[in-house]
Amino acid sequence: MKKKISPILPFIIIVLLMAMAAFSSKAFSTAMKSLDIKVDNLYCISCAMRIKTALDQMPGVGDVRISVSSKKIHVAYDDAKIPQNQILQKIKDLGYKAEVIKH
Numbered sequence: 001m002k003k004k005i006s007p008i009l010p011f012i013i014i015v016l017l018m019a020m021a022a023f024s025s026k027a028f029s030t031a032m033k034s035l036d037i038k039v040d041n042l043y044c045i046s047c048a049m050r051i052k053t054a055l056d057q058m059p060g061v062g063d064v065r066i067s068v069s070s071k072k073i074h075v076a077y078d079d080a081k082i083p084q085n086q087i088l089q090k091i092k093d094l095g096y097k098a099e100v101i102k103h
C-alpha cells in the first residue's frame with residue numbers, strides 16, 4: 001500500500017487559517033463593547049452551553065465566555081446592533097437570574 005497525502009489537505013489548512021483570522025478579528029474588534037453578567041443559578045456546563053448557544057445566535061453578539069465556577073458571563077457585543085438589556089433579557093428568558101456586574 002502506498003502512503004499518500006491527500007491533495008485536499010493544503011486546501012483544508014488554508015480554510016482553517018482563514019477561519020481563525022476571521023474569528024480573531026471578530027473577537028478583538030474595537031467597535032465591540034463588553035458586558036459582564038453574574039448568574040446566580042448557573043451550576044453546570046450544560047447551563048453554560050445553553051446560554052452560550054442562545055447568545056451566539058443573537059445578531060451583534062461577538063465573543064461569549066462563560067465561567068461556571070465564578071457564575072460569570074463575559075459578552076462582547078456591538079451596541080449599535082443590540083442593546084445590553086436585550087442580552088440580559090435573553091438569559092432571564094432561559095430561566096436564569098442574570099444581573100449586570102460591569103459595563
Ligand SMILES: [Cu+2]
Pocket residue numbers: 042043044045046047048
Ligand atoms: Cu445546569
